[in-house]
Amino acid sequence: MSIPDAFCGNCISGWLYGDWHGLKECPCRTRGGINRQLDRIPLEYRDLRIEDIKPDRKRHPQQPMIWRAVKSNPGGCYLICGPSGAGKSAVMWALYRWATLSGRPAIAMSLADLIEDYRRAEIAPYEDDYVPALSLSNLQAGGARWFIGIDDFHLARATRFAGETTYRLMNMIYSNQHQLVITSRRDKDDLERHWDKAGEGRGVEIMRRVLEIKEATYLPMF
Numbered sequence: 510m511s512i513p514d515a516f517c518g519n520c521i522s523g524w525l526y527g528d529w530h531g532l533k534e535c536p537c538r539t540r541g542g543i544n545r546q547l548d549r550i551p552l553e554y555r556d557l558r559i560e561d562i563k564p565d566r567k568r569h570p571q572q573p574m575i576w577r578a579v580k581s582n583p584g585g586c587y588l589i590c591g592p593s594g595a596g597k598s599a600v601m602w603a604l605y606r607w608a609t610l611s612g613r614p615a616i617a618m619s620l621a622d623l624i625e626d627y628r629r630a631e632i633a634p635y636e637d638d639y640v641p642a643l644s645l646s647n648l649q650a651g652g653a654r655w656f657i658g659i660d661d662f663h664l665a666r667a668t669r670f671a672g673e674t675t676y677r678l679m680n681m682i683y684s685n686q687h688q689l690v691i692t693s694r695r696d697k698d699d700l701e702r703h704w705d706k707a708g709e710g711r712g713v714e715i716m717r718r719v720l721e722i723k724e725a726t727y728l729p730m731f
């Protein structure tokens with residue numbers, strides 16, 4: 510049995526050569542990237558389409574308000590805080606899907622996993638040994654606008670390393686105006702107190718980036 514080619518056959522590994530300067534991405538490669546990004550959506554959220562979502566008032570009385578907010582601006586930045594089971598992750602993954610289908614690079618993971626990923630890169634003996642899933646150099650100016658979804662912003666231990674890493678990431682996202690969507694079971698003031706444990710003033714520094722990024726909206730569900 511032969512392994513089917515991931516590409517369409519009219520291109521060279523997804524790239525088109527011609528009488529233009531440089532390479533062009535073949536539509537098959539673009540499609541492949543979009544499908545891989547969609548495959549990362551957890552099964553329970555995979556069918557959520559922001560266009561035809563029905564808010565579930567029984568789950569949480571503020572659901573209609575939250576969905577109305579994100580539907581009116583699916584490219585905006587959101588800090589969504591509320592109890593477990595309120596539907597916060599559903600909103601995050603629906604926005605991830607929307608960004609992916611818009612052809613943008615997108616990533617979503619828990620803050621604890623993200624920090625663990627950076628820690629592995631930090632302790633790797635050589636810089637190229639371990640490349641984190643969301644490398645800060647990808648977020649520098651001039652590239653595409655990323656979607657960055659971070660679940661459970663309260664769950665990482667507020668160590669010095671976690672505080673510094675989180676601050677650097679938030680600052681990079683803020684400075685280059687990427688799309689940031691955060692969920693947490695704690696409200697914004699609680700998050701600030703949490704991150705202050707990582708070092709004097711860290712809480713303010715981190716939360717200022719989160720709340721003052723372009724098009725930021727705070728959506729509390731308490």
Ligand SMILES: [Zn+2]
Binds near residue numbers: 516520521
């Ligand atoms: Zn192709």
